[in-house]
Amino acid sequence: MNDTPIFDEMWGRDEALRAPYARFQHWLEGEDMARLRAKQREAEEVFRLTGITFNVYGRAEAEERLIPFDIIPRIISGREWLRLSKGIEQRVRAINAFLHDIYHRQEIVRAGRIPEEAISRNDAFLPQMIGVEPPGGIYTHIVGIDLVRTGDDQFYVLEDNARTPSGVSYMLENRETMLQMFPELFAQNRVQPVQSYPADLRRSLAACAPATMGPPTVAVLTPGIYNSAYFEHAFLADQMGVELVEGNDLRVVDGKVAMRTTQGYQPIDVLYRRVDDDFLDPLNFNPDSALGIPGIMDVYRAGGITIANAPGTGIADDKAIYSYMPEIVEFYTGEKALLENVPTWRCSEADALAYVLDNLQDLVVKEVHGSGGYGMLIGPTATKKDLAEFRRKLKARPGNYIAQPTLSLSTVPIFTRKGLAPRHVDLRPFVLVSPQGINITPGGLTRVALKKGSLVVNSSQGGGTKDTWVLED
Amino acid sequence: MLGKTANGLFWMYRYLERAENTSRLVETGQRIALTRLDSSDGEWLSIMQTAGVADGYLAHHDEVTKEAAIDWMLRARDNPSSVLSTISEARQNARLVRTALTHDVWEAMNGCYMKVRGALARRVNERDLPAAIDCIQQHTALVRGTTQGTMLRNDIFNFARIGTYLERADNIARILDVKYYVLLPGVQSVGSSIDNVQWETILRSVSARGGFRMVHGNQASPVDIANFLILDRRMPRSLRFSITKIRDNLDYLASDYGARLESHAQVETLVHRFLSHDIDAIFDYGLHEYLQDLLGALAGLGRQIEIDYRFYE
Numbered sequence: 194m195n196d197t198p199i200f201d202e203m204w205g206r207d208e209a210l211r212a213p214y215a216r217f218q219h220w221l222e223g224e225d226m227a228r229l230r231a232k233q234r235e236a237e238e239v240f241r242l243t244g245i246t247f248n249v250y251g252r253a254e255a256e257e258r259l260i261p262f263d264i265i266p267r268i269i270s271g272r273e274w275l276r277l278s279k280g281i282e283q284r285v286r287a288i289n290a291f292l293h294d295i296y297h298r299q300e301i302v303r304a305g306r307i308p309e310e311a312i313s314r315n316d317a318f319l320p321q322m323i324g325v326e327p328p329g330g331i332y333t334h335i336v337g338i339d340l341v342r343t344g345d346d347q348f349y350v351l352e353d354n355a356r357t358p359s360g361v362s363y364m365l366e367n368r369e370t371m372l373q374m375f376p377e378l379f380a381q382n383r384v385q386p387v388q389s390y391p392a393d394l395r396r397s398l399a400a401c402a403p404a405t406m407g408p409p410t411v412a413v414l415t416p417g418i419y420n421s422a423y424f425e426h427a428f429l430a431d432q433m434g435v436e437l438v439e440g441n442d443l444r445v446v447d448g449k450v451a452m453r454t455t456q457g458y459q460p461i462d463v464l465y466r467r468v469d470d471d472f473l474d475p476l477n478f479n480p481d482s483a484l485g486i487p488g489i490m491d492v493y494r495a496g497g498i499t500i501a502n503a504p505g506t507g508i509a510d511d512k513a514i515y516s517y518m519p520e521i522v523e524f525y526t527g528e529k530a531l532l533e534n535v536p537t538w539r540c541s542e543a544d545a546l547a548y549v550l551d552n553l554q555d556l557v558v559k560e561v562h563g564s565g566g567y568g569m570l571i572g573p574t575a576t577k578k579d580l581a582e583f584r585r586k587l588k589a590r591p592g593n594y595i596a597q598p599t600l601s602l603s604t605v606p607i608f609t610r611k612g613l614a615p616r617h618v619d620l621r622p623f624v625l626v627s628p629q630g631i632n633i634t635p636g637g638l639t640r641v642a643l644k645k646g647s648l649v650v651n652s653s654q655g656g657g658t659k660d661t662w663v664l665e666d
Numbered sequence: 667m668l669g670k671t672a673n674g675l676f677w678m679y680r681y682l683e684r685a686e687n688t689s690r691l692v693e694t695g696q697r698i699a700l701t702r703l704d705s706s707d708g709e710w711l712s713i714m715q716t717a718g719v720a721d722g723y724l725a726h727h728d729e730v731t732k733e734a735a736i737d738w739m740l741r742a743r744d745n746p747s748s749v750l751s752t753i754s755e756a757r758q759n760a761r762l763v764r765t766a767l768t769h770d771v772w773e774a775m776n777g778c779y780m781k782v783r784g785a786l787a788r789r790v791n792e793r794d795l796p797a798a799i800d801c802i803q804q805h806t807a808l809v810r811g812t813t814q815g816t817m818l819r820n821d822i823f824n825f826a827r828i829g830t831y832l833e834r835a836d837n838i839a840r841i842l843d844v845k846y847y848v849l850l851p852g853v854q855s856v857g858s859s860i861d862n863v864q865w866e867t868i869l870r871s872v873s874a875r876g877g878f879r880m881v882h883g884n885q886a887s888p889v890d891i892a893n894f895l896i897l898d899r900r901m902p903r904s905l906r907f908s909i910t911k912i913r914d915n916l917d918y919l920a921s922d923y924g925a926r927l928e929s930h931a932q933v934e935t936l937v938h939r940f941l942s943h944d945i946d947a948i949f950d951y952g953l954h955e956y957l958q959d960l961l962g963a964l965a966g967l968g969r970q971i972e973i974d975y976r977f978y979e
Binding site: 241242243244418423427428430431435436437438439441442452453454455456457 | 669
């Protein structure tokens with residue numbers, strides 16, 4: 194950590210108002226706190242009534258919580274966004290090329306850019322996918338790239354979410370809520386719209402369908418109403434106008450995956466699945482899974498259905514593979530990566546492990562397969578006990594961890610009882626991929642750590658969300 | 667539409683109807699307790715019988731008290747037909763079929779759950795009971811209203827209506843069956859005053875007092891009450907009305923899907939068997955027997971609809 198002030202996206206490092214926030218600040222000066230407090234409460238009421246909740250793992254069944262919503266928007270200029278979106282597009286292209294390669298000829302391994310065991314000994318590598326051609330050649334139909342910012346021009350990719358990125362319903366509902374509560378802000382600022390996402394998603398999924406007679410049938414597969422993201426699954430199915438199915442609604446009929454309707458079984462062409470690979474097909478993967486559809490992988494291999502995202506894409510968002518992303522982007526696009534990676538130590542390597550153990554109090558340590566902010570160590574704020582425990586864990590299973598420097602994440606003001614106060618944020622833009630091209634919704638989901646000084650933005654750990662504006666410059 | 671969705675809609679509206687009926691029974695019980703000097707706590711056992719929750723109550727309690735009975739009917743988690751249990755179930759089913767509901771219906775259902783849960787968070791004392799009952803009735807009415815006002819008239823709507831009216835017919839038949847002995851001719855002489863606790867219970871518990879007065883004035887016989895609740899075409903909580911709605915909605919499904927199934931044959935038989943006779947013939951047959959037969963036929967029809975429309979695997 195250094196002593197330079199933290200970069201605030203509204204006030205920079207030196208309390209000078211940054212351009213994208215100029216009109217917003219002007220509006221804010223004319224507002225009184227009491228009205229804003231009332232608006233903040235009103236927003237929470239809207240969310241509660243709409244049922245925008247998530248279920249908390251490890252708590253009483255069906256306990257639903259709201260993700261706190263903060264009414265102060267996070268604002269990005271059109272120019273900043275253009276740069277980011279080019280970098281995102283490049284990265285997503287590379288990820289798809291990488292996935293195709295590792296499930297086919299593995300040129301990148303042959304070229305010596307990635308060690309063979311990083312693939313073959315990776316739990317997220319799915320041997321069942323070797324040689325499979327997904328319809329349209331697309332592996333990651335929906336991607337969420339987690340970005341953090343440390344300065345005016347410094348962005349880093351923190352994580353690639355290539356399996357089942359969640360949170361897009363919050364992006365959409367946050368905007369709806371802001372439109373309802375502060376219409377005048379949208380009259381004063383030219384904010385690029387996000388509302389076409391569900392229609393874009395449906396079009397993008399349909400474009401990846403296997404060859405069918407007539408328009409393809411799309412469905413969303415959910416693990417069920419107790420899943421933490423059930424609200425989002427229902428929301429997306431509803432907004433796309435497609436069925437929301439569970440494993441027990443589906444079976445293989447005449448070589449197609451079909452859903453049980455009131456009038457018999459009807460075939461599905463594209464399945465946007467929100468269940469993990471392991472639970473997809475009890476015949477081919479986890480035999481104990483009650484969530485999956487026996488035989489779906491056989492239909493898939495025969496080209497009878499599109500599964501979005503494709504099975505086996507998890508290897509691309511694995512944190513150990515992440516550390517190779519600069520090489521991966523360069524290898525497949527022939528260009529230098531436009532978006533930077535956070536420097537990453539792979540603890541499986543002896544030198545790296547030694548360094549990590551020596552500097553543990555300055556680093557963030559993450560589990561290779563972890564997510565949701567669980568099982569990680571933030572060195573600078575960790576207790577002695579935590580540090581000792583992670584030292585033990587690292588020595589026992591070094592290959593299970595990576596470490597990164599503690600980044601000085603940018604802040605954006607949130608609305609608190611005492612007025613505006615800066616809090617750390619990240620950004621998850623959502624990317625759709627189809628043979629017709631790559632579509633990135635302007636903005637994405639801004640997650641914000643509500644606790645002062647906290648760097649953990651995950652909703653499961655008390656983080657909140659904000660509406661994210663990309664301005665039309 | 668998914669079979670699972672039809673199932674969820676059917677049950678969402680069944681539970682909603684049951685919650686409303688139960689709250690009305692509690693209201694009736696309280697009203698009688700307050701206005702009838704000769705009423706006793708024992709009357710609550712009869713009220714719970716009409717709601718079909720007396721056995722469960724007795725399994726959990728040693729004696730019948732007004733407070734415990736009200737709590738059992740409104741809040742008890744151990745009672746799957748308590749208002750709180752049924753509203754939670756209705757809302758859970760609504761989550762399951764979220765994609766089949768309009769935004770308005772979902773919000774009304776979710777709001778209903780939130781408000782009722784709030785109103786029933788603690789044991790409801792006597793003073794707060796009217797407000798709690800109001801809350802339940804207003805919010806279930808809002809779900810019904812948004813359903814009527816915003817849903818397409820398609821198969822989604824049909825399954826919702828079939829659930830509503832199957833539950834309603836079942837509830838009315840149960841109420842009548844528990845009280846059937848006071849409706850038998852000869853218990854009181856024809857033309858006597860309607861000033862009878864039992865009759866009032868029956869009419870109030872199906873919101874039929876006003877309608878009945880319009881048709882029969884204040885002088886009526888038990889046969890008139892039975893006729894009104896079983897065979898009247900205008901009364902939205904009569905057996906005839908409910909069963910006719912079930913048949914209509916099954917018919918819409920048949921023409922929409924282009925297929926008549928076993929449940930269509932069953933509902934025709936049901937209509938013929940139970941609605942083609944006058945009230946005297948029903949009494950000749952035996953009111954209790956008639957109601958028992960009807961309850962069995964309704965349950966059978968429900969099971970057949972589940973099969974015909976693939977509610978389950």
